Amino acid sequence: EEPFLSAEELVIDMPALFRTQRTGRLLTTLACAFAAASVPVFPAQGAVAPAGDPPAGRAAAAPLPGGLGPCVPGTCPPGPYPPVTNGTIRYRDNAINIFAGGDFLVRGSAAEAEGRVVVLGDFDQNKKAGVSAVYNIGEAGVGSRVAPPVGSDWLTTGGDVTVAEGQRLLAEQGVVRHAGTASGTILARDTPRDPDAAAPYTALRGQLSAASQCYAHGENGTRTPTGTAVHAGGETLFTGDGTSALQVFNVDFDLAGASGGQEGVRFANIPDGATVLVNVLGTRRVINTYSGGIDDATDPLNALRERLLWNFPDATDLELKGTGQFQGSMLIGQDDSDTTVSLPGINGRFFTAGSLTHTSAASGGGGQEFHNYPFVGDLPECGTGPTQTGTVEVTKKDAEDGTVLPGAVFELWHETNGVPGVQTSGDNPDDQIGPPCTTDARGECRRPVPLGTYYWVETKAPDGYDLPSPGVFGPLVVTAANAREDVEVTAENVKTPVVDPVGALHVIKTDRTNGRRLAGAVFELWRETNGRAGLQTTGADPDTRRGQGCATDGRGRCDFPGLPLGTYYLKETAVPDGYRRPSPAVTGPYRLTEDNADKGVTVRLSNKRGDPHKGGKG
Template sequence: MRATLPSLIPSGMRYLCLLGVVAGGGLSPVPAAAHSSPHAGHAPAGSSVAAAKPLPGGLGPCVPGTCPDGGYPPVNNDRIKYRDNAVNIYVGEDFLVRGRAAEAEGRVVVLGDFDQNKTAGASSVYNVGEAGVGSRVAPPVGADWLTTGGDVTVAGGQRLLAEGGVVRHAGDASGRIVGTLRKDPDAATPYVPLRDELTAASRCYAHPDGGTRTPTGTVRHAGGETLFRGDNSSDLQVFNVDFDLMGGNGGQEGIRFEGIPDGATVLVNILGTHRTINTYSGTIDDSSGLNKLRTRLLWNFPDATSVEVKGTGHFQGSILVGHQSSNTTVSVPGINGRFFTTGSLTHTSSASGGGGQEFHNYPFDGDLPDCATVSTSGQVKIVKKDEASGEPLAGAEFELWRETNGDDGLQTGGADPDTKVGDRCVTEEPGTCASSVPLGTYYWRETKAPAGHVLPDPNVFGPLELTAANADEGVTVTATNKKKPTVEEGSVTVVKKDKKTGKPLAGAVFQLWRETNGRTGLQTSGTSRDTLVDAGCATDGRGRCAYRGLDLGSYYLRETAVPDGYVLPRNRVSGPHKVTAGNAAKGVTVTLTNQRGGGKKGK
């Protein structure tokens, strides 16, 4: 029985389930955004759904419009007969149009910015939705042909054409854009959960349970080609590739498949962090064997942060790039299949010349490994303890950050920081902070230590790798704090000022007494009087007198003399002034005033 991937329906996203009878039958969930019909992907009455077992969110098969009955036609420039409302290109970050690139056929969804700035002297036009040459299966007229979660920017002297559709953008739109413009802050919101789902699916297809998926066939890289040899029997043909698909000198090479049963799905996991495909294989007229695998062929890049697809071939099959910090550059004449990246995409042309590079709208109808049970999120936790005793500590404050910029370690500032997740978290009595988050790499950053403890240095804990393999259990890190050094001595400083002007007064004399007899107030005589600590301290030119090296306890100040021209206050005693462990390091400061009166120094 063929393994299938049920749709991973994300929370917060509404779906419309469309039922139809086609070859193979089936159910295709389709994202229904919070907008009216053309944007939402509702099916016209009487239409059918070309459905197979899809990628997450129902991605892959054709969605009516009017889907072709007998398969998609080869690349052509005939009149448009069919309409497909499925997403053909999904970009988790930014989509850059550069060089002499020409067209992106089908619906395009970009969570970040769409930026068109082609080479001077190239055609000034870039098409989305409809292509002059392609499968000629375009989105329905009036549907959203381009959706962005950021800005749409078209360079001066250039045009972005979406003449029969809507360009729905959350950010600003600038430059010449031909089509219906609709600014919508929530334009990309329905598609945001798909990013984490595609990442999780990409990892699952290649690395189930944290390992590497068992291949069913072999891959040989020699003789100017990469040969994929299947087992002639499995419904799912799995190949793992850990090298670049190009010649030894970096030139083009062929791609060939053998031993693939009719109707089988082909999953190619291209492993490694930097990967290049440079090929002449694939034809515009569907005359090659590679073209015949197109709708059941998925090229999966689960690990790569850099992907390049170049050469002179019309590349066949759908592409999935799962790393969210990835950058993919496409410069082949044509990509004939769905293109889904959770990172950024640059559509450009070869540095050596030539233009007209295109994405063509072709479905993916293959059956993939069952990843429905793979968790797409889990818990990231930090446990705060006292370093000496191991007791949990309440009151520590943390920020959670997600690794998003591709640089090792946590970056919280600069032009390209990692991403802060949620609000600050303060540990309670169990000493823990925890957050349920999508799969990825995370750091806890301590911003405030518990009372009586010192902020650790460094104050960043991680990286914590939350994967499909450990998501159910979650990942935890323990962080400790040292207690602040115990302060057993403090100080009391008296500041003397003119009551009216606030000017500092020199020459005021004070005694310092410590509360020792347990009776309220200061007692300076008798058998049970309090204890005299200092018999007299005169304020200096700043009006200050300080008593240092004091034991923790309560103290009184008793004024015994005032500056010339001032009088003693009616109550010469102030206090009690408490010196505690909490204020000992800073000390206690007492401000007292005198009024003018009398020509001689008061006694």
């Protein structure tokens, strides 16, 4: 029988479909939808993978979570996606090609994001002056030319869509659906405001984060590699074992030249059809490369594209730059991460739990593009279902007025040693989860985690606040019952008391003739307080005397510590035996300021010898 709908005619409303299903049941729902239309669901992975079927005798593992990765009809290509071209659009892919759990910023002279784009935060376009004012979403002038279905959601945001004055966001045959506001010039079939626009996709953020950790670290530390990654000779060479269906590489360095410049990326001894998983470890990473090209026939990196995943489980600061048409899909797992992309092309799915900035190199050049290519590889099995992971969150606030505070640094610890409370040191500590987190402008740190018990440990307070003692917040218990909700705790800080700076005045008394230090000189200290020049010690409004008198010791020294900043005078009231009283007996003014408060002000005063029979008092 003829199908009720042809593959060319069938367009699935993915947001509506997501809204009717629990996360993790998407593939089942799609299968039912397409079976009803007598249209195949996803082609078998071997049918769409340009690298061929997995090696014989090797068990397939798992795809990316949430149904992400393969083409979703639309009208999917029957085999490999077309190479980068400007040809006619013949195929439609309703899968998410770019996902950002934070914000998506368009800067510099970036040009296009091909395929469906989902952003849980804001989409903000503000390109630099003097470049093309256009940014394309969904359909690219040059790319795989596999666009989302006409009339489907091409851009979805959980926040605002903002396009700078004089610029244009083009999604001309698609829908821009947003939960917040929309401002600026947006050319689309429709721009509906939908408060629940991003709701179908919020679980993906935690699932991707958990999967990223699993792919890199598994359950027992860093995942065992099957090959080596060697950084030498102007390239990073990845050498596989030649047999494994899943080729795993762990990289703990930047893919860049010794001086930070561009270098090549090359793979060797990878069996046909194998999935390649590259775990790039570390919190700050750079890829600066010329590798990858437009011509699939001549560039060997391109052949791995649809089974190559670059995984950044720990990176909070990631930069992808150079001159290459980089190949493979990207997964950035930290939800407080910031990724900056200025490569001319990213050819593969791009999934980040954090924020993304699409821009151009500071040195010039433009036209940076994301191209729509699927990921169909077989990855390690990971528990990423909605009841198997949750999110723990800490919010930092001022203890007095409740103001949220950015800039606090927390470590997250998982209760693993069976001892109540958190142990961060010793022979059997609990496990630290990921790198430290710094609270953002909302005062928040959030982390996706498996089920279990967790503690936030504050290691640095915001500027102007005291570090609490103890700085431990928890336990936060993530269970199957609450895994769909953030498990939260508030951490309050008290402001550091403001202490006015103080200084000191140091007096050194010497013999005027030979410089010998003299004991027994007595001084009064007066502070300028009445606003009149000079020292007034009597009358209706005198200056203020500070403390008792001070006599020079055997080193000829007399100190007045702990003085507020200000102007002071010294009055000598007694001289060493055998010396004359100076005239005048008042010296100053001496000024204590913020600049000299640490060291104080040192005053050197001398006396002449007098008639010894007068005891130095004449």
